[in-house]
Amino acid sequence: MAPKIKELPVEKLRRVCDPGQFEFTTTEELPELEEIIGQERATRAIDFGIDIPCYGYNIYALGPAGAGKMTTIQTFLERKARTEKVPDDWVYVNNFQDPYQPWAISLPPGGACVLRDEVDEMLKSLQEEIPHRFESEEYDQHKSRIAQELDEKRTAEFKRLEAFVNEQGFALLRTPMGFIFAPMVDGQPMSEEQYQALEPEKKEELEKHRPTLQKELEKATRQVRELEKKAKDRLRNLDKEIAAFTVDHFFETLKEKYSHHKELVAYLDAMRSDMVQKIDALRQATQAPGEGAAERETMQGFFASRLKSPFDRYRVNVIVDCCDTEGAPVIVETNPTYQNLVGRIEHKAEFGSLVTDFSMIRGGALHRANGGYLVLDAKAVLSSALAWTSLKRALRNKEIRIEEMAQQLSLVATVGLAPEPIPLDVKVVLIGDPQTYYLLYSLDEEFQKLFKVKADFATEMDWTPENLKKYALFVHARCHEEKLRHFDNEAVAKVIEYSSRLVENQEKLTTRFAHVADIAREASYWAGREGHDLVTAADVQKAIEERIYRSNQIEERIRKQIEDGTIMVDTDGEVVGQVNGLSILSLGDYIFGKPSRITARTFLGQKGVINIEREAKLSGNIHDKGVLILSGYLGGKYAQEIPLSLSASICFEQSYSGIEGDSASSTELHALLSSLSGFSIKQGIAVTGSVNQQGEVQAIGGATRKIEGFFDVCKVQGLTGEQGVIIPEQNVKNLMLREDVVEAVRQGKFHIYPVRTIDEGITVLTGVEASERQEDDTYPEGTVNHAVQNRLRELATRLKDFGKKEEEEEETQGEESE
Numbered sequence: 001m002a003p004k005i006k007e008l009p010v011e012k013l014r015r016v017c018d019p020g021q022f023e024f025t026t027t028e029e030l031p032e033l034e035e036i037i038g039q040e041r042a043t044r045a046i047d048f049g050i051d052i053p054c055y056g057y058n059i060y061a062l063g064p065a066g067a068g069k070m071t072t073i074q075t076f077l078e079r080k081a082r083t084e085k086v087p088d089d090w091v092y093v094n095n096f097q098d099p100y101q102p103w104a105i106s107l108p109p110g111g112a113c114v115l116r117d118e119v120d121e122m123l124k125s126l127q128e129e130i131p132h133r134f135e136s137e138e139y140d141q142h143k144s145r146i147a148q149e150l151d152e153k154r155t156a157e158f159k160r161l162e163a164f165v166n167e168q169g170f171a172l173l174r175t176p177m178g179f180i181f182a183p184m185v186d187g188q189p190m191s192e193e194q195y196q197a198l199e200p201e202k203k204e205e206l207e208k209h210r211p212t213l214q215k216e217l218e219k220a221t222r223q224v225r226e227l228e229k230k231a232k233d234r235l236r237n238l239d240k241e242i243a244a245f246t247v248d249h250f251f252e253t254l255k256e257k258y259s260h261h262k263e264l265v266a267y268l269d270a271m272r273s274d275m276v277q278k279i280d281a282l283r284q285a286t287q288a289p290g291e292g293a294a295e296r297e298t299m300q301g302f303f304a305s306r307l308k309s310p311f312d313r314y315r316v317n318v319i320v321d322c323c324d325t326e327g328a329p330v331i332v333e334t335n336p337t338y339q340n341l342v343g344r345i346e347h348k349a350e351f352g353s354l355v356t357d358f359s360m361i362r363g364g365a366l367h368r369a370n371g372g373y374l375v376l377d378a379k380a381v382l383s384s385a386l387a388w389t390s391l392k393r394a395l396r397n398k399e400i401r402i403e404e405m406a407q408q409l410s411l412v413a414t415v416g417l418a419p420e421p422i423p424l425d426v427k428v429v430l431i432g433d434p435q436t437y438y439l440l441y442s443l444d445e446e447f448q449k450l451f452k453v454k455a456d457f458a459t460e461m462d463w464t465p466e467n468l469k470k471y472a473l474f475v476h477a478r479c480h481e482e483k484l485r486h487f488d489n490e491a492v493a494k495v496i497e498y499s500s501r502l503v504e505n506q507e508k509l510t511t512r513f514a515h516v517a518d519i520a521r522e523a524s525y526w527a528g529r530e531g532h533d534l535v536t537a538a539d540v541q542k543a544i545e546e547r548i549y550r551s552n553q554i555e556e557r558i559r560k561q562i563e564d565g566t567i568m569v570d571t572d573g574e575v576v577g578q579v580n581g582l583s584i585l586s587l588g589d590y591i592f593g594k595p596s597r598i599t600a601r602t603f604l605g606q607k608g609v610i611n612i613e614r615e616a617k618l619s620g621n622i623h624d625k626g627v628l629i630l631s632g633y634l635g636g637k638y639a640q641e642i643p644l645s646l647s648a649s650i651c652f653e654q655s656y657s658g659i660e661g662d663s664a665s666s667t668e669l670h671a672l673l674s675s676l677s678g679f680s681i682k683q684g685i686a687v688t689g690s691v692n693q694q695g696e697v698q699a700i701g702g703a704t705r706k707i708e709g710f711f712d713v714c715k716v717q718g719l720t721g722e723q724g725v726i727i728p729e730q731n732v733k734n735l736m737l738r739e740d741v742v743e744a745v746r747q748g749k750f751h752i753y754p755v756r757t758i759d760e761g762i763t764v765l766t767g768v769e770a771s772e773r774q775e776d777d778t779y780p781e782g783t784v785n786h787a788v789q790n791r792l793r794e795l796a797t798r799l800k801d802f803g804k805k806e807e808e809e810e811e812t813q814g815e816e817s818e
Contacts, residue, residue: 063457087371378432578713593709605647724751
């Protein structure tokens, strides 16, 4: 009689959270959550990365989705940032010497908008003051005096010219075509008839004077032009003097206020000089609507209204404004494109062309986060063209350089703006999954230099009384922040049990709080549907069941196919070489266990164990490895004195898709041993677990869902009291079975058998003892191992005899041919 394998007691099937240990009745009584839960390693790394001032110590936060990376980082950074100083403001202003290279100027926090408003107010005042100054009586007197002096000198010059011409016997006449010389008679210019009536000798004598007269005319004309030029220069200088007198008052006030800021004072001096030089354009811009009407009737005047005011070149373009910031900025950029990171240069269409200037420079996330922290999604940065490259360049060079994207891509060779770069002091936190981190670390050398701090977010934490209290505080925080119904202590206990089920470990709780928060929200909803003021354990259970129902349609369809015999799975009776294995199916949002029939056939031959899935190219590398281990086990245990001479085939029946993993290797070995020994396997017992060459059963994943999947099939086909599941002993701590499964075990309708070795498992499956090897290297008769060893010896003997027979037949055929 086979020894009875000890079943797993009910207490080991599921860890129960006792609500009596809580010191509260409802979560409404609890204080606010003031710490980050379950991420001591990650928060310690973040704290280190923030505090260390050295180059390259930016942070990569890695962990699975739903682990609370973003929430944790934001909470932690904002808490830190509140204790740090507010960074400077930044503005871009016009570079009057080279407009293509605007200047960047820093100002104390809040100073950018103040400067902008002060400059705007000054420009507004100048727009009123300039026309007033240039319409004054004093200005008109100066202009009239200059014009009068010019007129007097010009008149005197022409009088001198006229006197000289008269002395030569000519009159100086002004015509629409200019000045001409006409001969005189009796003090009057000759008529055409009089001139033609002159003697040829007289005409010749008169014409001899014309070259001299022409030279004198040219001399006088040059003199007049020089006088006019000097007059214009005097008028221009007068305008500049008036302009300087007008603007100096405003600039002196600003320069006095910002006397400690050398860069800003230099800019104000440059602005003043440019205003004085551009006074004509400024005067024209300040003309009243009725003035200059004739000019505006021209084409240029028609388009003038579309052009920017000349005063706009003096305005201040605010890039960073920290007037409302408390502490260091914490910026989360959800769309980290190239332009959203480093800024952009905008354009507008004028006369069919795209134009730009310093006022169209726009800052990016790096500008807003400068002096603080920038949080980015790693995959989003990597998937945006040039974003990753520009981020690394900014961190490497410690400056933000705004360049047009077309220039970055070398699409155009036109001249564009090249704003002065802004010094960068920022800590960047990248959030991503582990795969992205390890790929970047392996393939991108700069990543290793720029992101030296790894903040590894855990997916689980220990089940301890302290952590249970923190879980209750988390539920309270969700209720308080999202206006949910509060939970009673039994509901909190149910949430904690659900958390442990998510990580499939009785000793752990999940830190993927996004899933826990979803259950809290849904439980609050169902409590409202039931008219409950508080969320109860039943409401939490309802939320869990409804979540499963929304996602398990495929599971129910498979279960129905098993029930009607479409998928062949026996849960009663005994069969040789056939066992129920357990696998996991993942649908993304839902994971469930599914039983599969595994069969083994053994026969004479030397091909060893044939994996039909591998031959059909339906298995993965890990599954293939598990099957290959079976030959090592058989040879090591049964073929120390005889050759391992057999052929065997193993198959997952009715499996038409890929199979991966080694969690069925022990199941396959049990089927193989059954086929070799001839002992039948109880079909009501399913098996999961991997095996090594020593015959030790090893831990697998998904034990809870595998057990529940087989239980559901047994329940549909009818519980007999003989059904159950064999699992590796190491997986006992991973069980968080449903309450209906636990109840069935309590009533003796279902059983869980933890095993350490293949011998223990085959004993449960066949009801026959496997036995230990005796001193003579044999096994006791009537045991599984004895039957297997005898069968392998029989196969080896038959194969040897068959080989001899073939040799004799070949020798006979050879003699006959001779």
